[in-house]
Amino acid sequence: MNKKLGPGTTAIHGGYGPYDHALPTEPVVEAIHQSTTFAFETVEDHQNAIFNNLVYPLYTRAASGNPTLRLLESRLAALYGAEAVLATSSGMAAINLTLMHLLKPGDHVIMGRCYRLTHNIAQLILGDKMGVEYTLLNSDDINDFPKFINERTRVLMLDVPNNPLITVIDLEQAVNIAHAHGITVILDDTCASPINMQAFDMGVDIIACSLTKYLCGHGNAVGGAIISNAKLIKAIRSGLYPRIGCAISPFNAWLVMQGLKTLHLRMLRHNQSAQALAEFLEGHPKVARVFYPGLPSHPQHELARRMMSGFGGMMSFVVKGGDKAATAMTNALKVCKIGTSFGQAETMIETGWMSHYEWSMEDRISFGLYPGFVRVSTGLEDADDLIADFDQALTQIEVDVNERLPEPASESRLEWKPTITTKE
Ligand SMILES: Cc1ncc(COP(=O)(O)O)c(C=O)c1O
Incomplete structure (x- = not known):
């Protein structure tokens, strides 16, 4: 052969x-x-x-x-x-x-x-x-x-x-x-x-x-x-x-x-479910922005199409209403697990406040981690159940749907050095 x-x-x-x-x-x-x-x-x-x-x-x-x-x-x-x-x-x-x-x-x-x-x-x-x-x-x-x-x-x-x-x-x-x-x-x-x-x-x-x-x-x-x-x-x-x-x-x-042994099968499912969830979130009035390479709105969508044969299971999005609203939405999820790490059967969610606690808010914003930022690792559950879970969680938060994303705190710094506020 x-x-x-x-x-x-x-x-x-x-x-x-x-x-x-x-x-x-x-x-x-x-x-x-x-x-x-x-x-x-x-x-x-x-x-x-x-x-x-x-x-x-x-x-x-x-x-x-x-x-x-x-x-x-x-x-x-x-x-x-x-x-x-x-x-x-x-x-x-x-x-x-x-x-x-x-x-x-x-x-x-x-x-x-x-x-x-x-x-x-x-x-x-x-x-x-x-x-x-x-x-x-x-x-x-x-x-x-x-x-x-x-x-x-x-x-x-x-x-x-x-x-x-x-x-x-x-x-x-x-x-x-x-x-x-x-x-x-x-x-x-x-x-x-x-x-x-x-x-x-x-x-x-x-x-x-x-x-x-x-x-x-x-x-x-x-x-x-x-x-x-x-x-x-x-x-x-x-x-x-x-x-x-x-x-x-x-x-x-x-x-x-x-x-x-199941990597190739799992990745297909991660790709499909993430695409479906990203499309749902992008159309939601309480979501300010979704970052998923499979969405045409992603800044490098065309590049990702050339470089990748699947767009993956990872996405991030910004909830209107800032960290308070993102926290409330995250806490209201029933199927998704709140926690760090990713790439597993369980859908995992982590807010920017959780993952980048050691950076100042100014550093977080200039990196693109706006208040309200959450990262999702789409798991292997049924996509409909995941979408329903985010739908019900978003329904529970009260936000001004006309809110716009804040501008980066200072002029965009190309070369930078985030301040590490704690080494724990
Ligand atoms: C992109 C990336 N690379 C490397 C690592 C480190 O992996 P490990 O947890 O196996 O040390 C992580 C952990 O989250 C990660 O997100």
Whole structure:
């Protein structure tokens, strides 16, 4: 069979395990190798493995990892069409490890609009602890980026579609600009998933993402992955990874593999339900604005159509009446769950006040998190039930339907540095 296997087949069967084909039968569902340590027959076998660079299971945290982890990694590599993958204990570990590997004191990194804790990495770790210069750009227009590049710029970090604004930046153009300056592009594609966006086809160098969300899909395992070429993954695997100690647990790796088997089906449902809910919310008089790439009103709708094969399950919207009304509406929901994280069976809702509590209101508004902002991760429930839930919750709030969105507090700041008011 020469035909390239589709993403559904690959997510179920892709990759290889070191113990495969050892017996005439094998388990259909992957084994969990929970052992932390793997014993050798002799001391010489151990030394042979070390000095001849043989890949045997050695210690779960270490470079020659556990067979369950190795199977997850090779399956993800097949799914992404990449040479190699390093699975990590969380998405944050994957992003952190990648940035720390690529950057040293004196280097410069540019970040577009990213997940709040990725901005935190720039400010609190790269900047405050490693002496790396950083520029955070509050823009979705890639043409705004070149003037911030200098001779020390090594990395461009992007989150597409970003959490929580769900805006999109032109990845192909970003890669062209970055590569012309010898800059490495790291992408966080957590909100999209490889089913909805094939970022390596657009030339990104590294994907550093969370497995906790869509790839696992059931909200029951935290994990992350770095996906790239074999040379880079090997360097991180034998460098910072065992020293920082951020291996994913075998049980979580196994849970992610079970989730992967339905990823292609789940993403279709997330895409369909989110589109239906976004269309409903956009037509609602108590909603000021909806951000969903599948809506023609989205500022990068045409770009998203080119870059994505599905628009995803994530959306945000602004309730008229500000944070008070958004809070009342959120509290009135019956089916949706109030809480952080996303990409699972349950529809999850989080207000801007919840997710960005550590930023001042001025910073929130200039980032686009207007009072009344909520982010929704559309789950796998029946779309009609979700729409009915938002309908009844919106009915319960009293707002001035003629209210308009506030203007950003100061003139729009392209380069910015949000004030972190608490580090809890
Ligand atoms: C876009 C994005 N990337 C990465 C992460 C971090 O993922 P994890 O929770 O697995 O550390 C998150 C978490 O919400 C996220 O939203």
